[in-house]
């Protein structure tokens with residue numbers, strides 16, 4: 001059925017004459033020089049790593065991975081076992097995305113972080129009506145900024161304050177109004193299909209109930225809010241097929257309250273959330289030893305679903321689906337579209353829901369059964385998180401703006417932008433994907449529901465060894481809803497993705513037994 005998606009070898013092009021990363025040409029030279037200096041002493045020799053990583057990205061059929069990445073990070077061209085199909089290659093950014101990635105402005109991100117810090121504290125229990133200090137002033141400022149971006153959207157972006165009264169809880173000593181600020185850019189052709197990106201605008205110090213001390217929260221999480229807002233600004237003027245939601249949520253530090261309310265509202269409304277990303281602590285590339293990792297962002301992705309029912313667990317246990325949750329497929333999609341020269345970033349996927357003892361705003365979305373992951377900086381410095389601002393034995397504690405690396409935040413924003421744009425322009429993740437198990441044979445017939453997208457070109461079957469971290473082979477199968485693949489289904493993992501006429505691919509769907 002013709003040539004679609006990655007079957008078209010001409011889609012993957014690397015311009016050898018260009019700067020190594022696109023952002024080397026976009027006015028970040030000063031900071032990029034400091035990146036290079038900073039990484040000299042680090043464990044990551046970025047020069048060599050970048051070259052190897054790009055050679056692998058550009059690799060053609062049959063190449064072996066030369067990439068010194070973690071297994072989960074090696075998205076491209078893992079020379080898999082022999083079998084049908086071509087090697088999987090990354091999806092390059094389309095022209096409009098490349099233009100948008102160049103618009104991500106680290107100076108605007110810096111201005112946003114500094115403005116949020118200037119509210120003194122953004123603690124969830126702080127004043128909601130003081131015009132200068134406290135979470136209410138921050139809420140209103142974010143709302144006004146987003147409304148300004150929405151003004152350029154021809155009425156397609158709607159901005160709202162989503163508020164509810166949180167009753168008493170361990171970290172809520174008095175009933176408290178919690179407000180999320182949400183900008184929704186309605187998709188043109190698939191408006192019900194929705195992707196969400198968040199940062200949390202509340203902040204804290206050492207005592208989680210202290211709502212009076214200065215709590216700058218520059219990294220945690222003005223940085224994530226700045227990412228969501230910068231994306232809203234850039235995408236507001238563009239037309240997307242699916243809907244994208246850019247949100248600043250509150251109540252995170254008290255117990256993920258804002259995002260819990262948001263996820264529950266979506267669930268109650270029957271929303272089709274096909275991907276959600278929390279950006280939480282994305283402000284610094286420097287670890288506790290002072291070593292910089294300026295081109296790495298971590299992406300936490302759970303395996304066994306938080307929302308799994310006993311019946312779903314029984315299926316997973318019988319077929320081995322613990323590495324094929326919707327969130328894992330989403331993380332593989334991020335590697336496919338956002339780890340490239342245009343973002344200038346390596347995405348280090350971590351197969352956990354979140355760090356030890358920690359959780360972020362993706363968790364409530366996982367609880368409601370939505371695919372969700374968390375972006376966070378490569379190594380945290382705990383002297384700069386959840387700390388009273390103070391100097392102790394000559395060491396500065398506190399989440400201060402001076403510890404932020406704004407070009408780094410801009411690169412994290414590019415990873416998010418590449419991901420969200422590629423999701424919103426592609427067909428949705430195929431639904432109703434099944435593998436025929438009606439008879440006890442090794443036959444491998446896959447079937448799925450037809451997609452509604454007008455620009456659908458067809459589907460691709462992905463497969464990999466059961467022990468491989470990422471898809472290794474792709475088989476274009478055309479615009480069909482059932483296909484038989486010449487592989488023993490007991491030996492490999494299958495996925496199905498949809499591809500449009502422009503080559504945009506959906507995340508893969510993992511087939512369940514019929």
Ligand SMILES: [Zn+2]
Nearest residue numbers: 220221280281
């Ligand atoms: Zn946080």
